[in-house]
Amino acid sequence: MGTTKTDFFTDNQNELAILAKALGHPARIAIIEYLLKVNTCICGDIVNELPLSQPTVSQHLKELKNAGLIKGNIEGNAICYCINESGFEKIKVFFQHVTTHLEKRNNECC
Amino acid sequence: MGTTKTDFFTDNQNELAILAKALGHPARIAIIEYLLKVNTCICGDIVNELPLSQPTVSQHLKELKNAGLIKGNIEGNAICYCINESGFEKIKVFFQHVTTHLEKRNNECC
DNA sequence: TTTTTATATTGCAATATTACGATATAGATT
DNA sequence: AATCTATATCGTAATATTGCAATATAAAAA
Numbered sequence: 001m002g003t004t005k006t007d008f009f010t011d012n013q014n015e016l017a018i019l020a021k022a023l024g025h026p027a028r029i030a031i032i033e034y035l036l037k038v039n040t041c042i043c044g045d046i047v048n049e050l051p052l053s054q055p056t057v058s059q060h061l062k063e064l065k066n067a068g069l070i071k072g073n074i075e076g077n078a079i080c081y082c083i084n085e086s087g088f089e090k091i092k093v094f095f096q097h098v099t100t101h102l103e104k105r106n107n108e109c110c
Numbered sequence: 111m112g113t114t115k116t117d118f119f120t121d122n123q124n125e126l127a128i129l130a131k132a133l134g135h136p137a138r139i140a141i142i143e144y145l146l147k148v149n150t151c152i153c154g155d156i157v158n159e160l161p162l163s164q165p166t167v168s169q170h171l172k173e174l175k176n177a178g179l180i181k182g183n184i185e186g187n188a189i190c191y192c193i194n195e196s197g198f199e200k201i202k203v204f205f206q207h208v209t210t211h212l213e214k215r216n217n218e219c220c
Numbered sequence: 221t222t223t224t225t226a227t228a229t230t231g232c233a234a235t236a237t238t239a240c241g242a243t244a245t246a247g248a249t250t
Numbered sequence: 251a252a253t254c255t256a257t258a259t260c261g262t263a264a265t266a267t268t269g270c271a272a273t274a275t276a277a278a279a280a
Contacts, residue, residue: 002234002268008161009136013143021134025238026119026127033123036211040220043257051118056239058258063237073220077247078256080220088208095202101146102195110150110183110190111239112264135268153227166269168228173267187277188226 019091022067027052027060035070035083042078129201132177137162137170145180145193152188 006014023029027050034049035041043061047054061081064070068087072079116124133139137160144159145151153171157164171191174180178197182189 001232001270002236004135004137004236004268005161006136009140013136013139016139017134017136020130020132020139022130024127024131024134025114026116026123027114027238029123029126029130030119032208036208039215039218044255051115052238053240054257055241055259059238059240062258071219074247075220076256077254079258082219083208083212085212088205088212092205092209095198095205098142098146098193098198099202102193102198105149108149109181109192110185111262112237112266114238114266137268154225163270164227165229165271169268172228184277186226187279189228 015090016094018067019069019087022063022069025060027057028064031057031060031064032069032083035081040080040082042075042080044078046081125200126204128177129179129197132173132179135170137167138174141167141170141174142179142193145191150190150192152185152190154188156191 009017023032030050031046034046038045043054043058046061047057050057052060061070061072065072065084068084068090070081070087071084072081074080119127133142140160141156144156148155153164153168156171157167160167162170171180171182175182175194178194178200180191180197181194182191184190
């Protein structure tokens with residue numbers, strides 16, 4: 001009990017849920033928006049930008065990376081983070097799917 | 111401690127996070143996909159479709175409704191659920207924003 | 221009115237998430 | 251080598267989520 005019943009859902013459903021869940025925190029939305037603005041940055045930049053401690057930011061970065069939404073490359077001392085397009089591509093496909101379905105019918109609802 | 115520091119983020123960041131969080135579970139992705147297929151349905155239909163108990167499905171429906179992703183209308187005995195387009199519109203705008211930013215630069219990353 | 225049907229709510233156990241201080245790691249600088 | 255800089259990990263407390271049995275609610279059917 002308490003655990004998500006992952007086995008009973010499709011791989012695609014689980015993948016989409018993981019991607020959406022990773023974006024399900026305002027700090028992680030803020031990190032993505034910041035990365036869109038500055039293109040690349042290091043963890044310390046985000047620590048300066050957000051009202052969160054360094055360990056907390058590091059944890060959020062890890063979750064975004066595990067979900068496949070950002071990439072991190074070692075650059076000497078620091079780690080250079082940037083957006084991982086392929087992760088966003090997957091969600092985009094889902095939302096296009098939703099939009100296409102909704103456009104077909106004329107907003108008929110209950 | 112343990113609570114998300116909502117006050118330190120913008121309304122838009124919090125709203126997007128709430129929408130994404132609502133989609134951050136495979137059962138809720140499955141519910142949305144099912145609603146896309148059948149247009150409208152009642153809670154019992156989803157209980158038959160998913161490997162989850164009635165109270166659990168009811169709870170997931172509540173979360174999707176609170177986030178603004180589905181609508182529920184009382185129809186006699188039952189409640190008729192359907193997709194709420196305006197919720198999806200908000201996320202779509204966010205992803206368009208991401209896509210536009212990413213297309214501008216030529217995939218330059220770290 | 222009793223029963224059936226459809227959903228929501230309550231209460232609870234198991235697990236997951238959020239946040240941060242303290243500490244570890246690892247490359248750069250002096 | 252000692253120190254500084256940048257980030258990750260560990261440990262832990264507070265809170266949230268997931269799932270379901272039991273129960274409540276409310277309209278429909280008998």
